[in-house]
Amino acid sequence: MANDTYQLKLVKRLQTRTIYIDNCWIYTGAPSREKSYDAPRIYDKHTSKQYPLARVVYTYLVKPIPKGLIVLHRCDNARCWNPKHLSLGTKQDNSRDMVLKERNYAPSGENSSRSKLKLSQVIDIKTKLASGIGATKLAKELNINRKTIDSIKHGYSWSHVILQNPSSGVV
Numbered sequence: 732m733a734n735d736t737y738q739l740k741l742v743k744r745l746q747t748r749t750i751y752i753d754n755c756w757i758y759t760g761a762p763s764r765e766k767s768y769d770a771p772r773i774y775d776k777h778t779s780k781q782y783p784l785a786r787v788v789y790t791y792l793v794k795p796i797p798k799g800l801i802v803l804h805r806c807d808n809a810r811c812w813n814p815k816h817l818s819l820g821t822k823q824d825n826s827r828d829m830v831l832k833e834r835n836y837a838p839s840g841e842n843s844s845r846s847k848l849k850l851s852q853v854i855d856i857k858t859k860l861a862s863g864i865g866a867t868k869l870a871k872e873l874n875i876n877r878k879t880i881d882s883i884k885h886g887y888s889w890s891h892v893i894l895q896n897p898s899s900g901v902v
């Protein structure tokens with residue numbers, strides 16, 4: 732069984748590699764960057780195995796996961812480990828979720844005054860980054876937090892949005 736100490740250590744370990752964007756806690760320490768849209772896997776000292784980040788977090792910080800269920804992200808960030816953004820569901824739920832989110836992505840209530848980006852904004856940002864505009868300039872121009880731009884630039888969020896024929900290797 733996990734005890735408080737293990738939970739605390741897990742949180743501290745993750746926090747050293749987390750950036751906070753809107754309400755998401757985005758884990759930046761993944762073993763591999765080449766597939767940055769994939770859920771990162773982390774080492775679970777209790778079982779000495781690697782599991783998807785969200786699974787480990789849910790198990791130890793929320794509750795054990797019944798067989799057959801997977802952890803879903805209410806936000807769209809595979810790298811997010813904010814327990815409030817995680818819920819249990821089936822693989823079918825997951826595909827349905829993705830379709831819904833693609834159409835209409837709504838922020839998850841808490842602190843919704845800082846609204847999430849819309850897909851059209853993300854495309855705009857990616858296009859401008861690809862054309863060589865710097866993140867700082869872009870943040871000012873669009874009145875968006877620099878960290879949000881960085882997160883998109885480095886593929887920590889919205890990495891599933893891929894531009895056709897980017898004019899540079901940025902996106």
Ligand SMILES: [Zn+2]
Nearest residue numbers: 755806811816
């Ligand atoms: Zn999140």
